[in-house]
Amino acid sequence: MNELKNKVTQLLNDKAIDVFIGYGQGSADRIRAIFVRTAEQAGNLIFNASCTQNLAGYLLKHEVKHLGKLGILANTAALRSMMQLASEFQIRDSEVLVLFVNPDGSLTEFSSFISIETFLGSTDTGITADEKSRIEKLEAMTVKERWEFWNTEFEKCIKCYACRAACPMCYCHRCTTDVNQPQWIPVASHERGNLDYHLMRAMHLAGRCVNCGECANACPMDIPLNLLTYQLIEPIKADFGATAGMKADAMYALSTFKPEDKENFII
C-alpha cells in the first residue's frame, strides 16, 4: 500500500497528474472513492479486498475532468470499462494514467491502451460462479415464473436511477428515459415504467456491459439488475464472438454483423 502512496505522491509532485482517483476509508466499514490532489491526501489512499468499486465512471464526470490530468487506480472491471469507453470514443489513449494493484500487492502502470489490452487478454473477466448459478436458477424457471420474479423485483424500483448513475457505460447526457418526444419510457416508477426502463437499459448495455456489478451494488432497493445484462454476455460471445471491454478499437456486437450469423426463429 505504501508503494501506491509513494507512487501517487511522486506523480503529483512531478505534475504527471493533477488528481488521482483511488480508494479511501468510508463510513463504518465502507470503502469510498477519493480524489487525491495533494501529497498529504495521498496518505488516505488504501487498497484491500473490499476495494471493488469500478472507478472508471469518474473519468467522464464533468467536474472530475476539470481538475486536470487524471490518474486512476483501476481494477479489472475498470480497465475493461476504459477499453469499452475508448471504443466508443469517450476517452483517448494516454489521456489517463492508469495504476493497477497486482495480487502480490505490487503496482503496474499502464502507459497505453495496448498494454491494457494485453493484460486483459490474460485475465479472467467472466462473471462469478454465484452470479452464473443465479442466472441458471432463473433460466430453469418457466416463462411465467420469470415474469413473476422480475415483476416483484421491478415493483420495488423507485427510479432513483442509481443503477444508471453508477454504470460507467451509462454516460449519455440524455438517456432514452429522459427523452419525451415521444415519451418512450414512462417517467413514473410504476410497474410499466420500471419494466420499460430496465428492459431498455439492459438492451442498451447488451454487448457493452463489462459485468462490474455497479448497477446492482448501487440499487438501494436491492434489485439484482446485473443479472439482466449478465445473462446476455454468454450468448453474445457464443453467437457473435464479441466480449465487451477487451479492446480499445473493438466493434460493438450490435453495430456489426456476420452474414452467416445463426438464429433459429426467423421463418
Place this chain on the structure above:
Amino acid sequence: MEKELKKLKYSDLSKLIERFGSQGYAVLAPVHKGKIVEIEAVQSLDAIALDVLLSTQSAKKAAFPKVEKVLEYTLEKAGVKQQAIDPGAYGETILFGVRPCDASGFKSLDAIFGEAPGDQFYLRKKEKTTIISFSCPTADEYCFCTSVGGGPGNTEGSDLQITAISKEELLVEILTEKGKKVSSLFADLLTDAGEVDKAKFLADVKVVFELDSVVQKTTSSFNNMELWLDQSLRCIGCGACAFVCPTCACFDFQDEQNTKKGVRLRLWDSCGFSLFTLHTSGHNPREVQSQRWRQRLMHKFSYMPEQLKVVGCEGCGRCSRACPVDMNVKEHLTSIGQLTI
C-alpha cells in the same frame, strides 16, 4: 391534549392489528423484502418487522406516494375532457411500527404541503393517517437524530408511541386526539403505566454537531464552491438520497397518454438529477453536481429553517445508508459545523 401513559402486554400486540383491520383501518408497517425493508399494507403482526433499525424507505409514502394520479382526461374531437380525482378517496390508515424520525419527518412535509392553499392530495391523506411509532432501542453510526433536534424517543409527529420496557411489557404513550381515538379500539388491553423512565429503554445517540451553527454556516457558505465540490466529487447524481428521505418533497408532474386518453401523475423528483433544473433552452442553472449537492443541503438547512421554520432533516441517516458512493451527510454536516467563518 394531555399525554396519557399506558401499559400493554406484548402478547396483545397482535390483537391491535386484528382490531384495526376489523375496524376498516388499512395498516401500513415495515415488512422484510429480501435485504430491504418496505413499508406495506399488512394483515397481521407477524408480517411486521419490528426488530429492524429502520425501513429502507421512509414512511412518507403513506401520504406522498411515489406515483399518484391527480387527474384523468380523454382526448375528444371537441377538446380535452377532464375528470378530477377526489383527493379524499382514501380510507383511514394506521402507520404502525415506524420510528420517531419517520413520524417527525411529517412535520417538514406538513409545512411544505400545508402552505396555502394547501396540497389536498397530501393533506387529506395525512389527515386520515394515524401514526403509531416505536421508539428506538438501537441506533447505528448513520443515525444523528439528536443533532437535529430529534431523538430515539421523540414523540413529535406521533399519535401514539410504543416503547418496549421489558420482554412482556410495552409502554404506550397516547399523544393526540387521533391517537386517543385509535387507542379506544384496544382500551380494554391497556393498564395504567404510572411512572416509567422511558430514557432507560432508548438507544444512545450522540450529538455530533450544533444545529444552529450548522444552519448559520451552511447559509453563509453558499459561495464556498470549494467546499461543495470537495464534498460532492464522488456524488454520481442519482436520486437515492431524496427518494428514501422522510422530508424530501420535490415532485414532478407527468402526463401519460395514448391517442385517446391520459392521466396526470405526480411523481417523486430529486434535486440531484441534472434534468431537475434543465431549461427548455438548454440552459441549466445548476450545471454541475456540486451545485446540486449544495442545493440539497441549503434547502434542508437554510431555506426551510428560514422560510418554513423547520429543519428539513430528521437525522435518520437513510440517505447515507442508501448512497451508492457513500456520501455521508452526518459527516458533511459535522465538517460544516467545524468551519470557521
Place this chain on the structure above:
Amino acid sequence: MPRIGVFVCHCGENISATVNCEKVAKISSELKGVEFSTDYKYMCSDPGQTMLKEAIKEHKLDGVVVAACSPRMHEPTFRKACAEAGLNPYLCEMSNIREHCSWVHPKDDLTTEKAEDLVRVMVEKVKKNKPLNSIKVPVTKTALVIGGGVAGIQAALDIANCGHKVIMVEKQPSIGGHMSQLSETFPTLDCSQCILTPRMVEIAQHPNITLFTYAEVEKVDGFIGNFKVTIRKKSKSLDEHLCTGCGLCTTKCPQKKIPNEFERGLGYRPAIYVPFPQAVPNKPVIDRENCTYYIKGKCKVCEIVCPTKAIRFDQEDEIVEVDAGAIVLATGFDVLQPDFFPEYGYGKYKDVIDGLQFERLASASGPTLGEIRRPSDGQIPKKIVFVACAGSRDPAKGIEYCSKICCMYTAKHAMLYKHKVHDGTPYVFYMDIRAGGKMYEEFVRRAIVEDETHYIRGRVSTIYEKNGKLIVKGADTLMGAQPIEIEADMVVLATAGVASKGAEALAQTVHVSYDSYKFFAEAHPKLKPVETNTAGIFLAGACQAPKDIPESVAAASGAAVKVAALFSNSELTREPLVAVVNRQAPPVFSSCVGCFLCQSVCPYLAIEREEIKNRNGEVIKTLAKVNEGLCQGCGTCVALCRTKAIDIHGYSNQQVYTEVMALLNE
C-alpha cells in the same frame, strides 16, 4: 389544432366491394383533428385529384390521408396533387386499404373496421409529419450496361445516341449473346447474324461507348445518380492494342479438341480462340484451363507465331473502378441443363439435342455449315421429333411458367428442317400452341400447312434408343389420349429458358430483388416493367423473364429512355427521407454523445464527425452529422441510437410511436 383531410377511395369496386367506404369516411370524420372527410369512386382519377386539391384549399387542410391502394402505387400521385394545391407533399400519407385490406379480407365488419384502423393510424401519423423539401444530388451521366446480348446492345446504343456515355460489361470474350447463335429468326426467317452483327460493330465503334468484354461486375456501391462500380477485367493473356486479330495463333494452337461453347459442344475450338467469326472484339483470348502452356508450363506456340508479339502469358486480371449514374441489367437467360431430362435421354443419346444446338446445326456458319446432320453419325435425319415445353409449364420440374419463345422457334425449326431436308418429316409434341404476336399465328400455320409438320397434342413420356433409332413414346390427347410411338432419327427439345447462371449473385451485388425463379423483379408488373425496386437500376431483356427478340429490344429501348430521362438533368431530386442528428442551443448542442455506433452501421458512409469548437478553437464536443447526399434513409442508425439523437424524416420516432399508439387504442 391540426386540420386533416381524409379521402377514402372506392377504387371502383376494388375496395368498396368488401369495405364500407362511406362508413370509413364517416368514422374518420369523428377523429380528433379531422377537418374534412369524404369517399369517392376513383381518388386517383382527374376529378378525384381535383376534389382533393379543392378540399385542401377550401378547408385549409394541413394534412391529408388518402385511403386507397398501396402507397407504392399512388403515393407520388397524391403527394404531387397536394403540392399542386400548395400543401407540402410530405404532409400527405396513404392508408393501404386495398392490397392490405379489401383484396385480402372477406366482406364483413372486421374488414371495414380494419380499414378504419388503418386510416386512424395515418391520421395520427400525419399530425406528426413535418413539411420537407426534396434533396438535390448530382448525376453522373454515364450508364453501366451489364450484358452484351441484343438487349444490352439495344439499350447501350439508344443511351449512347442520346449523347450519354455508356460502359458495357460482357463476361464472354465477345458480345452478341444468344442471338448471335441463332440461325434464322421467326416470323420473318431473316438471318440472325445478318441483322445483329452490324449492331455489334456499332457498339465497338461508338464514340460514347466503352466496351469491357471478358469482364464481370464485382461490386456496386452508392446510389442512383452516383454508383461506384468495380469491374474485373479477366486476363485475355493478350495485349489488345498490339493484336490485329489476324487469327494466325488460333490456327496454330496445338489444342484443337476443346468443345466449343458457342457451338453448344457440337464443334471444337483451340485454347486461344475467338468465339465465332463475327465476334466483337474480333481478338482472341487464351482459355487458361485448356492451354498447354498454363497446364504443362511449355508450348507458347501462339507467342512464337504472333506477328505483332501481342501474347502476354503473365498478364493479370485488371480491376477497374468506374462511376455510373444508372445501371441497365441485360444479363439474359440460359437454357436448362441436360441432366434435367433423364426420361428424354438428353445428354445420354447424342441425337437428343436442345433448341440452341439445332440453331447451330441450321446455321450457315455452324459446325455442319447449315446442313441438318445428326451429331452421332452425321447422317441426315429423315424423321425429327420436336418436343415443346421441355421443362416449361411443368410443376413437377419446378418450372411452372411458360418459356414463351419455344412454340415459335419450334415451328421455325420444323420449317427450317423441311426447307433443308425436303423428304424429311417433322413431328411436334406440344401442350398448347402459344403464337400471340404480329404474324406469329400465321407463321405456325405455315409450318403446319405448307411444311406439313405433324403437330401432336400431348406430352412425350419417354425416349429410348433401339437399333440406331430413337423411340419417342407419347400420347395424342386429341385422339382420346391414344398412345403414340415414333421412330425418330433425331429429337429436339424446346428446353425451358431459365435465369442465367449467377443471376442471384449479381442481384445481390447490385442490390435488386429477384423472383423465386431468380429472374430479376420489376418494380411493378404493369406500370414499372423496366424499373427495379432500386432507384437507378433498370431491366432489359430476358434477365427479367423469357422474352423473344422484339420484346427484348422493346424493353431495352424502354430502359434506355428511363436512363436518358434520369440523365436529362445534371441534378436529380431525391426524397428527403433521410436521417438527421438533432441540434440544440449551447451548451448542449445536441443530445448526441459522439459514441459513433451509428457510423459503424451506416452502409453508405453517410455519418460524418462534426467538431464543435469554442472561441479559442478548442474542440469541446464531437457530434455525428448526416451527409444527406449520401444517406439513403434505411434508419438503422436511428434504431441503434441510445440518446435518440438521430432520427429519420418520414419514419421518425414520433411518427412510428404514434402509429402504434393509434393502431392499438381505438
Place this chain on the structure above:
Amino acid sequence: MQEFEPKIVAFVCNWCTYAGADLTGTSRIKYSANVKIIRFPCTGRIDFMILMKAFENGADGIIVSGCHPNDCHYSTGNFHARRRWIVFRNLLNFTGIDTERIQFSWVSAAEGFKWADVVNNTVARINEMGPYENYSKIAVSTLLNEEVDSNE
C-alpha cells in the same frame, strides 16, 4: 363475452414484406384481418422499444418481417436487425415475456403466398395462446381507474 379477436401488429420493411403483402393483395390471397401493418423503411429501422410499446398498448402478438439475408435494399439493414432480434429475444425470454408472441420472418416482394402463411399461422398461434394479459395488466394500469399508489 364475445370471442377473442387477437390484435396483431406487423412491423415490416417497405421494400420486401410490404411489397410482398401488396402482392398477396394483387393475387387476392386471403388472410386474417387481425393483422395490421406498420411500414418501415427497413428492418434495421425497427427499434426494439417500438415492439415493447406494441405489447404495452395491448397487442396480443407481433410480426416483424423483412428482406431475406443478402437481399436488403440497403444491403445490410436486415443483418443488423437480425442480431438485434437475437439479443432482444434472449432478454424478453429472460424477463418472462413470451417470445412465442413475436414472429420474425423474411418475406420478399415476390412471396405473396408466404406472407399470407406467416399471418395465418401467427394468428392461429396467438388464438391458441389467448389474450396477452400479464403484460397488458401492468401496461395499462395507470390508464384504468384503479389506484396506482404503491401503498394500497
